[in-house]
Amino acid sequence: MTVSRALSNHPNVQKETRESVLKHARDMGYVKSAAAMAMRGDGTQIVGLLLPNIVNEFYARFANAMALACDQNAFQLIIHLTNDDKAVEELALDRLREVQAQAVVMVPSPGQSHVEPAHFDAMRVVQLIRQRTMTKDADAVLVDDGPALENAVRHLAKQGHSQIAYIGADAELSSGRSRLAAFEKGLEQVGLTKIPDLIRTGKPSFEMGRDQARDIIQNSPATALVCGGFEISNGALNAYMGSDQARSDQLAFVGYGDPSHYVWINGGISTVQIPVDALAQQAVDLIALKGADHPAQVFSFKAELIIRGTATG
Amino acid sequence: MTVSRALSNHPNVQKETRESVLKHARDMGYVKSAAAMAMRGDGTQIVGLLLPNIVNEFYARFANAMALACDQNAFQLIIHLTNDDKAVEELALDRLREVQAQAVVMVPSPGQSHVEPAHFDAMRVVQLIRQRTMTKDADAVLVDDGPALENAVRHLAKQGHSQIAYIGADAELSSGRSRLAAFEKGLEQVGLTKIPDLIRTGKPSFEMGRDQARDIIQNSPATALVCGGFEISNGALNAYMGSDQARSDQLAFVGYGDPSHYVWINGGISTVQIPVDALAQQAVDLIALKGADHPAQVFSFKAELIIRGTATG
DNA sequence: GTGAAAGCGCTAACAG
DNA sequence: CTGTTAGCGCTTTCAC
Numbered sequence: 001m002t003v004s005r006a007l008s009n010h011p012n013v014q015k016e017t018r019e020s021v022l023k024h025a026r027d028m029g030y031v032k033s034a035a036a037m038a039m040r041g042d043g044t045q046i047v048g049l050l051l052p053n054i055v056n057e058f059y060a061r062f063a064n065a066m067a068l069a070c071d072q073n074a075f076q077l078i079i080h081l082t083n084d085d086k087a088v089e090e091l092a093l094d095r096l097r098e099v100q101a102q103a104v105v106m107v108p109s110p111g112q113s114h115v116e117p118a119h120f121d122a123m124r125v126v127q128l129i130r131q132r133t134m135t136k137d138a139d140a141v142l143v144d145d146g147p148a149l150e151n152a153v154r155h156l157a158k159q160g161h162s163q164i165a166y167i168g169a170d171a172e173l174s175s176g177r178s179r180l181a182a183f184e185k186g187l188e189q190v191g192l193t194k195i196p197d198l199i200r201t202g203k204p205s206f207e208m209g210r211d212q213a214r215d216i217i218q219n220s221p222a223t224a225l226v227c228g229g230f231e232i233s234n235g236a237l238n239a240y241m242g243s244d245q246a247r248s249d250q251l252a253f254v255g256y257g258d259p260s261h262y263v264w265i266n267g268g269i270s271t272v273q274i275p276v277d278a279l280a281q282q283a284v285d286l287i288a289l290k291g292a293d294h295p296a297q298v299f300s301f302k303a304e305l306i307i308r309g310t311a312t313g
Numbered sequence: 314m315t316v317s318r319a320l321s322n323h324p325n326v327q328k329e330t331r332e333s334v335l336k337h338a339r340d341m342g343y344v345k346s347a348a349a350m351a352m353r354g355d356g357t358q359i360v361g362l363l364l365p366n367i368v369n370e371f372y373a374r375f376a377n378a379m380a381l382a383c384d385q386n387a388f389q390l391i392i393h394l395t396n397d398d399k400a401v402e403e404l405a406l407d408r409l410r411e412v413q414a415q416a417v418v419m420v421p422s423p424g425q426s427h428v429e430p431a432h433f434d435a436m437r438v439v440q441l442i443r444q445r446t447m448t449k450d451a452d453a454v455l456v457d458d459g460p461a462l463e464n465a466v467r468h469l470a471k472q473g474h475s476q477i478a479y480i481g482a483d484a485e486l487s488s489g490r491s492r493l494a495a496f497e498k499g500l501e502q503v504g505l506t507k508i509p510d511l512i513r514t515g516k517p518s519f520e521m522g523r524d525q526a527r528d529i530i531q532n533s534p535a536t537a538l539v540c541g542g543f544e545i546s547n548g549a550l551n552a553y554m555g556s557d558q559a560r561s562d563q564l565a566f567v568g569y570g571d572p573s574h575y576v577w578i579n580g581g582i583s584t585v586q587i588p589v590d591a592l593a594q595q596a597v598d599l600i601a602l603k604g605a606d607h608p609a610q611v612f613s614f615k616a617e618l619i620i621r622g623t624a625t626g
Numbered sequence: 627g628t629g630a631a632a633g634c635g636c637t638a639a640c641a642g
Numbered sequence: 643c644t645g646t647t648a649g650c651g652c653t654t655t656c657a658c
Binding site: 027036046057064096265 | 340347352357358359366368373377380384390391392393394401404405407408409410413430432554572574577579
Binding site: 353 | 651653
């Protein structure tokens with residue numbers, strides 16, 4: 001009827017009629033049914049965000065920036081936590097498909113995608129931080145942290161360290177591979193030999209970082225430790241701060257990601273800083289760009305090494 | 314047709330037919346349209362969460378717990394950030410109504426609700442931390458922090474402090490009123506007189522906390538500072554850590570909320586610890602309890618004073 | 627055991 | 643300028 005046109009801003013409706021309709025609608029608190037619109041095929045305003053968790057400050061800041069941007073663009077942001085679990089991730093994607101989400105921004109969980117079926121559908125996909133090859137064309141917003149990690153090793157070597165340990169993700173993740181490669185490249189650049197026992201890789205998590213760091217601190221001759229992952233860094237820091245004061249004072253520490261409190265801890269935690277706001281902005285730009293076709297672009301943002309107290313000589 | 318019954322687990326369908334249907338559905342990655350279900354009146358699986366922000370570790374942990382619980386209960390969690398702005402909040406609520414969210418968990422923004430219209434509708438409402446009187450029956454999950462705050466004052470007095478400052482939310486918030494009252498009650502209990510210049514209230518935010526703390530540190534004779542809010546605490550801590558080392562060493566500090574890193578900063582930040590996981594669990598229980606009627610219950614969880622380095626004599 | 631009809635809220639495409 | 647028809651995907655009736 002006419003009210004539909006009035007509410008949809010169609011031209012063919014009397015000025016007074018429209019205003020009357022709009023007023024009444026406002027008075028009775030009417031809102032259009034998103035379900036009906038979706039069913040007609042008008043699409044939804046829903047965007048999904050899949051993260052391992054949301055307590056890690058990096059992810060929290062990313063989610064915060066995205067939520068803000070989504071509110072501005074009249075999107076609804078649905079968040080699912082995957083805990084880096086493939087099965088949970090697939091479930092979340094299916095649920096997003098149920099509500100016909102326009103797009104998903106996701107941190108792909110480790111493990112090769114076993115030829116994912118129709119888990120994506122019409123959703124635009126933006127991969128964050130990590131990149132997985134997938135059947136579906138997907139944009140990617142990545143971090144170029146190689147130079148910063150090499151730089152960390154060079155810096156530590158210059159401080160006289162020759163026993164530099166590394167904790168990072170294993171080769172299942174593209175980011176795990178590339179960070180480890182950067183670390184090793186750094187060693188090579190300064191002429192240090194790779195010590196297998198000081199290189200720990202695995203499924204990245206707070207617990208993994210904490211346990212590996214604890215072991216390194218207690219049982220290895222390492223004099224410096226470099227982290228290659230957000231949760232790993234926090235876990236390792238937990239072990240570092242909890243360890244015997246004298247022992248940790250002898251260990252140089254370089255974290256990954258830059259939670260706001262790192263600057264206040266232990267004279268300042270040195271770290272690889274990731275430009276989280278730029279990443280979030282790029283991700284939102286990609287999903288706001290509801291352009292029809294998908295050129296599947298890849299963006300990369302440079303990380304920076306920040307030297308503070310824990311890595312000065 | 315028959316496939317509908319098969320997919321909906323109705324009894325009236327041949328075993329082999331059902332299995333065939335299910336198999337094909339899985340193969341082609343079929344998922345039910347949430348839009349169609351919603352339109353029929355079956356309700357949605359959507360739950361809204363309205364928070365001021367999500368970088369503050371308290372809110373992040375709350376959101377994390379809720380997101381996890383929602384995934385388990387097959388809910389979809391839509392997050393909107395209000396930045397404590399009333400207008401933004403109302404907009405977010407309307408958007409949640411559009412998608413027929415089952416429930417909203419919200420931290421009400423400051424300011425009396427100007428007889429909110431139909432902003433709620435059929436959504437179950439759970440107020441978090443703060444409570445606002447509203448036309449709609451709403452559950453509330455609150456923090457009983459009075460005893461902990463009184464305790465903080467008593468502890469500081471016992472350490473010899475007589476010039477104790479307080480930064481908190483103003484009277485627009487029930488929580489602001491009650492925390493201030495608890496602080497003053499604490500003063501009274503130890504026989505200290507209230508010093509108006511050392512009591513700062515206003516719209517709670519990181520900036521507000523930082524600026525007030527900076528002013529107190531630089532221009533007041535206070536020897537101790539108690540915070541009455543999450544962002545205020547982080548802002549004040551920022552000023553505290555950034556201030557002249559000598560000056561801040563002379564100032565005892567009691568924060569609010571217990572971000573994981575407080576324990577590592579400056580010998581340990583004393584603080585009022587809120588049981589965030591219990592709060593989140595209660596909120597989820599309330600929304601999972603899709604029981605028809607609304608008894609509008611109020612829950613209260615006890616906060617605890619944690620004394621660390623910054624409040625020891 | 628299976629099929630046909632109807633309706634949830636909305637709007638594009640046609641009448642009038 | 644305004645009204646009617648039809649159909650988006652799904653599940654209840656109610657026949658068969």
